[in-house]
Amino acid sequence: GAVVSQHPSRVICKSGTSVKIECRSLDFQATTMFWYRQFPKQSLMLMATSNEGSKATYEQGVEKDKFLINHASLTLSTLTVTSAHPEDSSFYICSARVGPINQPQHFGDGTRLSIL
Amino acid sequence: QKEVEQNSGPLSVPEGAIASLNCTYSDRVSQSFFWYRQYSGKSPELIMSIYSNGDKEDGRFTAQLNKASQYVSLLIRDSQPSDSATYLCAVRDSNYQLIWGAGTKLIIKP
Numbered sequence: 001g002a003v004v005s006q007h008p009s010r011v012i013c014k015s016g017t018s019v020k021i022e023c024r025s026l027d028f029q030a031t032t033m034f035w036y037r038q039f040p041k042q043s044l045m046l047m048a049t050s051n052e053g054s055k056a057t058y059e060q061g062v063e064k065d066k067f068l069i070n071h072a073s074l075t076l077s078t079l080t081v082t083s084a085h086p087e088d089s090s091f092y093i094c095s096a097r098v099g100p101i102n103q104p105q106h107f108g109d110g111t112r113l114s115i116l
Numbered sequence: 117q118k119e120v121e122q123n124s125g126p127l128s129v130p131e132g133a134i135a136s137l138n139c140t141y142s143d144r145v146s147q148s149f150f151w152y153r154q155y156s157g158k159s160p161e162l163i164m165s166i167y168s169n170g171d172k173e174d175g176r177f178t179a180q181l182n183k184a185s186q187y188v189s190l191l192i193r194d195s196q197p198s199d200s201a202t203y204l205c206a207v208r209d210s211n212y213q214l215i216w217g218a219g220t221k222l223i224i225k226p
Contacts, residue, residue: 006159042218043216043217043218043219044160044204044216046214046216091157093159093160101208101212102148102167102208102212103148103165104148104150104162104165104206105162105206105214106162107152107159107160108159109158109159110158110159112157
């Protein structure tokens with residue numbers, strides 16, 4: 001099946017640090033990738049849709065200058081949390097869809113971000 | 117506001133019994149329906165996709181779709197303790213957006 005690789009799996013850093021998370025599609029090309037955030041005991045929240053070669057589409061309430069997304073190739077999208085603060089601590093998960101728009105998304109293993 | 121509703125649970129089922137998870141959605145024109153399993157601290161894993169009315173079986177899992185009632189369910193036969201997880205229902209709406217339910221926590225008791 002489709003494999004989505006996400007790195008790193010866990011980050012602990014000081015407040016004010018910028019953190020980059022990578023999401024790779026290993027065995028398929030993904031023109032579209034998705035970035036989610038999940039707080040403890042809450043459901044997935046879509047942050048943005050990442051499109052290869054163009055600007056990401058952000059959901060309402062998500063600061064595009066805070067969460068920088070780059071999708072420079074068909075197999076790699078990156079999310080950079082700039083100047084992270086404790087309230088940015090969360091579980092960040094990327095996903096990608098294989099094939100037509102009606103097909104399911106496949107998820108990476110997620111990145112647990114802890115800002116001290 | 118398009119919605120996908122799930123009972124948050126927890127739903128407690130004895131080992132070996134059938135677990136029944138339910139999901140309703142508001143967008144009548146939705147065409148694609150997905151069930152994901154999420155273990156605590158892990159990312160979601162696709163269990164089943166269903167696109168047409170009726171039942172779709174895959175091993176111990178059966179997805180059921182009733183578009184007239186705007187209802188999709190997941191049955192897990194011969195429940196095992198390893199099935200204990202949160203089950204997320206996701207529906208692709210008429211705008212091709214994926215709308216997520218909040219998930220049902222399932223506990224299989226040995």
